[in-house]
Amino acid sequence: MAYPETLYRLYGHEDEYPALDAEGAFSRLAKALAFRTVSGDDADGASFAALQDHIRASFPLIMGRSSFEVFGRSVLITLGGADPALEPIILLAHQDVVPADEAAWTHPPFSGYMGDEYIWGRGALDIKGMMFAELEAVELALLEGLEPRRGIIFAFGDDEETVSAGATRLAAVLAERGVHAAFLLDEGVASPIDGSLFGADGRQIQGLCLSQKGFLNLRLTARGKGGHSSNPFGTTSLEKLAHAIASIRDAMPEPMLTPLLRRALEELGIDADEDLLMQLARSEEGYPYVADTMAVTQIEGSAPSANVLPFDAIATINFRLLPGHGIDPFLDLIRRAAGEDVVVEVLHRTPSARQDDPGGTLYDALRQSLEHFYPGASFVPLFMCGGCDAIRYERISRQSVRILPYLVAPEDGSRIHAVDERLSKRSYLHAIRVLRHFLDSCCFS
Numbered sequence: 272m273a274y275p276e277t278l279y280r281l282y283g284h285e286d287e288y289p290a291l292d293a294e295g296a297f298s299r300l301a302k303a304l305a306f307r308t309v310s311g312d313d314a315d316g317a318s319f320a321a322l323q324d325h326i327r328a329s330f331p332l333i334m335g336r337s338s339f340e341v342f343g344r345s346v347l348i349t350l351g352g353a354d355p356a357l358e359p360i361i362l363l364a365h366q367d368v369v370p371a372d373e374a375a376w377t378h379p380p381f382s383g384y385m386g387d388e389y390i391w392g393r394g395a396l397d398i399k400g401m402m403f404a405e406l407e408a409v410e411l412a413l414l415e416g417l418e419p420r421r422g423i424i425f426a427f428g429d430d431e432e433t434v435s436a437g438a439t440r441l442a443a444v445l446a447e448r449g450v451h452a453a454f455l456l457d458e459g460v461a462s463p464i465d466g467s468l469f470g471a472d473g474r475q476i477q478g479l480c481l482s483q484k485g486f487l488n489l490r491l492t493a494r495g496k497g498g499h500s501s502n503p504f505g506t507t508s509l510e511k512l513a514h515a516i517a518s519i520r521d522a523m524p525e526p527m528l529t530p531l532l533r534r535a536l537e538e539l540g541i542d543a544d545e546d547l548l549m550q551l552a553r554s555e556e557g558y559p560y561v562a563d564t565m566a567v568t569q570i571e572g573s574a575p576s577a578n579v580l581p582f583d584a585i586a587t588i589n590f591r592l593l594p595g596h597g598i599d600p601f602l603d604l605i606r607r608a609a610g611e612d613v614v615v616e617v618l619h620r621t622p623s624a625r626q627d628d629p630g631g632t633l634y635d636a637l638r639q640s641l642e643h644f645y646p647g648a649s650f651v652p653l654f655m656c657g658g659c660d661a662i663r664y665e666r667i668s669r670q671s672v673r674i675l676p677y678l679v680a681p682e683d684g685s686r687i688h689a690v691d692e693r694l695s696k697r698s699y700l701h702a703i704r705v706l707r708h709f710l711d712s713c714c715f716s
């Protein structure tokens with residue numbers, strides 16, 4: 272069955288929460304997309320301040336009951352709960368977006384364009400859509416006269432797409448205040464995918480990501496001293512670099528099934544055997560879930576012409592390490608493999624996230640809300656291959672789950688960080704309902 276058709280079959284209970292003001296929600300999100308909150312590219316912070324004004328003006332019931340604090344450009348909105356014995360939950364998102372090549376877009380990326388079916392703009396999917404869905408869900412509950420029993424903290428960083436300093440700062444503020452959250456929800460993967468990837472043919476599966484892979488950028492430098500290519504002695508810097516890259520590739524750890532993936536397969540009733548591991552390792556979609564990956568992303572150092580020996584040759588490699596795989600032992604492995612002829616420098620490192628246990632009241636509540644609104648789909652514990660801010664809050668949160676409650680067709684998913692990013696209105700309402708249902712069961716009851 273064609274993908275959009277299987278996708279549309281996953282929309283369930285669209286009649287719930289009739290008080291949801293769909294048109295208002297669409298225009299509030301569209302307006303949010305018009306602010307150019309490009310990560311690291313808003314010198315005076317005016318776009319972030321304007322977005323924050325828009326948030327304050329859009330959600331009067333939340334604002335009337337909460338504290339709204341700005342740290343640098345990051346935002347903390349604290350809505351207290353009636354029962355002080357209950358630890359709060361944290362709803363994450365980030366205000367920043369990646370840049371957009373404006374000329375290539377069908378509708379300008381910062382215009383807040385709204386069509387019949389879609390809301391267009393940079394950040395629609397990543398991740399102003401989720402930020403506003405979180406706010407809409409809580410505002411709607413307050414509008415219906417519900418009062419939170421458990422506190423809700425919105426934490427919106429301002430540089431998730433670059434260095435996550437905003438999230439680090441917000442987490443430090445919360446830690447200083449002695450805040451400890453029972454649960455944290457952040458962006459993750461969107462839309463169930465066909466289960467054949469995991470050997471569960473015909474089933475629709477989505478990961479509730481309880482960890483995220485580690486991130487490591489290394490720079491390799493091979494020294495060269497130039498000269499005429501008629502008189503090379505030994506290998507050139509480029510050859511040394513190429514040799515080191517090939518040796519690192521050969522030394523990369525074998526694919527493996529991590530505990531979270533094993534748990535997912537167990538819940539799906541699938542044998543986590545060697546055959547399945549090989550099947551995953553051989554598929555483009557499956558490979559990142561079973562392997563520490565490496566990608567040589569940048570290389571420089573060519574000589575100006577073919578008969579000149581090169582000076583220093585430099586490569587940048589991005590590695591993503593499976594949860595549980597430490598960066599230091601991995602670095603030892605890479606240094607040994609790279610050999611004496613290249614210098615290895617660490618440009619950036621973020622360890623893999625803690626692997627939280629699937630289960631518990633709040634995890635189960637989220638899964639039940641998802642299952643309610645995605646009839647027939649299965650939600651299983653998994654981890655994220657990309658990064659997000661959740662890792663910055665580990666100290667102050669018992670359990671962190673990353674998921675995007677959107678239904679996004681593949682052709683739209685490929686627009687994230689690319690041209691013509693857009694969120695379908697139907698999917699946006701769906702996300703608000705999922706979040707509201709979850710919050711009803713854990714905060715408003």
Ligand SMILES: [Zn+2]
Pocket residue numbers: 365397398431458
């Ligand atoms: Zn994001």
